[in-house]
Amino acid sequence: MKFEDVFEETDLTALEPDMPFRDLDEWSSMAALGTMAMVSDEYDVELTAEEMRSASTFRELFETVKSHL
């Protein structure tokens, strides 16, 4: 997933699959919208607000996206 498109300041090399992304300093409602737009652009998957809300780690988010592919 192209999180470099979503984040400006976060060190992407430090991200781990099981990291709760909401704990990141840069996480915000705009980062959530950016993540949904990135997923739409990259995978042609439109995540619902509910799906976005229910994922808490990068792995869960990826699994949710994968379930639509």
Added chain:
Amino acid sequence: MFTLQGKEILVTGASSGIGRTAACMAAARGARMTLLARNEERLRQTMESLDGDGHRTMVCDLTDEDSLKEAVAQMPPLDGLVLCAGINEFMPVKFIRQDKLERVFQTNCFAHLLLVQLLLKRKKVNPGASIVFVSSVSSLMGVPGTLMYAASKGAVNSAVRVLASELAPQGIRVNAVCPGIVRSEMLAGTNITEEAFTGQERQYPLGLGRPEDVGFAALFHLCDGSRWLTGQTMVLDGGMTLI
């Protein structure tokens, strides 16, 4: 004062949300309605809930010029238009693309301007008619993530002023209503969670809006009681922009 007896009124986006509610409210006050939307089944449901008779439905994709021209050809001369059809996509600016921008502007702005143009050209807007654009308070603010939607509605607000002055000699009035957050199907279809909207509610001294709140404003604009009102954008936001 709020009677619409004998008036022919067109509503776009009539199959759901503000459009459906406004159509029902106008029919209840004696108007004969032309309902336009893409979804035939939901359009039929709106039709069935209207008071009175003589109403008609038109299945039309506003963004398809041929479909729009065909619909206009079948329309009766109109005394009122309520232009509700709209779409909404929230994203940070860096994710905007030309195709996304075009899609939002096409529905929210260009299609309605073209509809008005075609109706005028075919002399289907009666003298004394009232045209009501459903804009948005977003067009007057700068909420992060709303660029495409806000800019498309801002373009509508500018068009309203030009149309109002151009059409005043024919006694045709043109105004916009700018609602804040209204609980509607369009809202439910966006990529914003229910929680986020509940959070927004705190910023609304009178709470979030209902489709009827916008419907009543549309009725006022449509009726003859507002005959001296043109070129304006009425903010309907439960006091949100006050605080």
